[in-house]
Amino acid sequence: MSKKNWPLWEIFIRSKQGLNHKHVGSLHAVNSEMAIENARDVYTRRQEGVSIWVVESVHITASNPDASEELFEPATDKVYRHPTFYDLPDEVKHM
Amino acid sequence: MTDARQLSLEENFQGKIDREIKIEPKDWMPEKYRRTLIRQISQHAHSEIVGMLPEGNWITRAPSLRRKLGLLAKVQDEAGHGLYLYSACETLGVERDTLLDQLHTGKAKYSSIFNYPTTTWADIGAIGWLVDGAAIMNQVPICRCSFGPYARAMVRVCKEESFHQRQGFEILLTLSKGTDAQREMLQDAVNRWWLPSVMMFGPPDADSPNTAQSMKWKIKRFTNDDLRQKFVDVSVEQAKILGVTLPDPDLKWNEERGHYDFGEINWDEFWEVVKGNGPCNKQRLDARRKAHNEGAWVREAAMAYADKQEQREAAPFSKVA
Numbered sequence: 001m002s003k004k005n006w007p008l009w010e011i012f013i014r015s016k017q018g019l020n021h022k023h024v025g026s027l028h029a030v031n032s033e034m035a036i037e038n039a040r041d042v043y044t045r046r047q048e049g050v051s052i053w054v055v056e057s058v059h060i061t062a063s064n065p066d067a068s069e070e071l072f073e074p075a076t077d078k079v080y081r082h083p084t085f086y087d088l089p090d091e092v093k094h095m
Numbered sequence: 096m097t098d099a100r101q102l103s104l105e106e107n108f109q110g111k112i113d114r115e116i117k118i119e120p121k122d123w124m125p126e127k128y129r130r131t132l133i134r135q136i137s138q139h140a141h142s143e144i145v146g147m148l149p150e151g152n153w154i155t156r157a158p159s160l161r162r163k164l165g166l167l168a169k170v171q172d173e174a175g176h177g178l179y180l181y182s183a184c185e186t187l188g189v190e191r192d193t194l195l196d197q198l199h200t201g202k203a204k205y206s207s208i209f210n211y212p213t214t215t216w217a218d219i220g221a222i223g224w225l226v227d228g229a230a231i232m233n234q235v236p237i238c239r240c241s242f243g244p245y246a247r248a249m250v251r252v253c254k255e256e257s258f259h260q261r262q263g264f265e266i267l268l269t270l271s272k273g274t275d276a277q278r279e280m281l282q283d284a285v286n287r288w289w290l291p292s293v294m295m296f297g298p299p300d301a302d303s304p305n306t307a308q309s310m311k312w313k314i315k316r317f318t319n320d321d322l323r324q325k326f327v328d329v330s331v332e333q334a335k336i337l338g339v340t341l342p343d344p345d346l347k348w349n350e351e352r353g354h355y356d357f358g359e360i361n362w363d364e365f366w367e368v369v370k371g372n373g374p375c376n377k378q379r380l381d382a383r384r385k386a387h388n389e390g391a392w393v394r395e396a397a398m399a400y401a402d403k404q405e406q407r408e409a410a411p412f413s414k415v416a
Contacts, residue, residue, distance in 0.1 A: 030401035
């Protein structure tokens, strides 16, 4: 690990019990312990977090924005996945 | 790439901007958009880090524990802001050491306001009130800029910045109710920090060639002169509460415009400071280079330690040199 920069980590914070972790940004650290402590100092100075996840940026695979149309195409013509596709009379309650 | 394809990509890109669809790091973007953002975001980050220096100067001499806590927290926040911005900048495909080299070699700029000295405690109050005030006015619109990571970083920054301005104003309010010497110190600081703060918004629109493109790409949402006028209007009212006179004899309410008129700005000083001839330019860069060089052993030791730990975990029973 003799590069000029420490590895880059993506930081995810759970702000409150019951919520999911959200991506908040990145930082450099030499290992996961340091990444967590740095994330605590950079992203939770005002009690914004109850839990931190750190992932080395190289381990994140992102879908290609240029291929978004093809990737998400299957859902575009499946309107029957939505409740409004189904016709029910008004008398049916709680549905 | 054919010209037709390039044109179609640029049209799609501009279409997204026009429809307020955010641009994210891996989206196609014109090379000039990428380079403009790298320059602007990194210089914004450098400004935060260098901005820690004039205020750090007074941490050991803050007049009370409350003041020391507030100032420490503010300076710590500025470090954090620099880090949010470096992080946003790096999403555009540039590495941290490249950005730091640009700062340390003088290739990159940072906000020229930080090239002024903090000679009295009142300067700390003036910085909070005026410099952070101007920064907030600049930064709030950027929360809606077209580039996702920059906009999101600005949202965090703006949330934190409001305590900075209140801290500064509270310092000045305390001085304004104090002894004659304290009130003189307050007026003296305002005399020195007013004009440089007004100049923080950059040259007049007519002399700002990049503004049109930045506004078309929604990196910039308001012009320099618009923001400057807003700042003056707001600050004049706040100055009345402090009982200070702003050092501009031409400041006058203009009923017709619904704004305060202010004096013609002599931009020579601004350009001199930008060129490197301000009171503290050399000091600031020297301090940053020194910190970076003297911290090299810490960075190397941390990496060596992490490597050693990794090797130990991989082969727990082998000897590690």
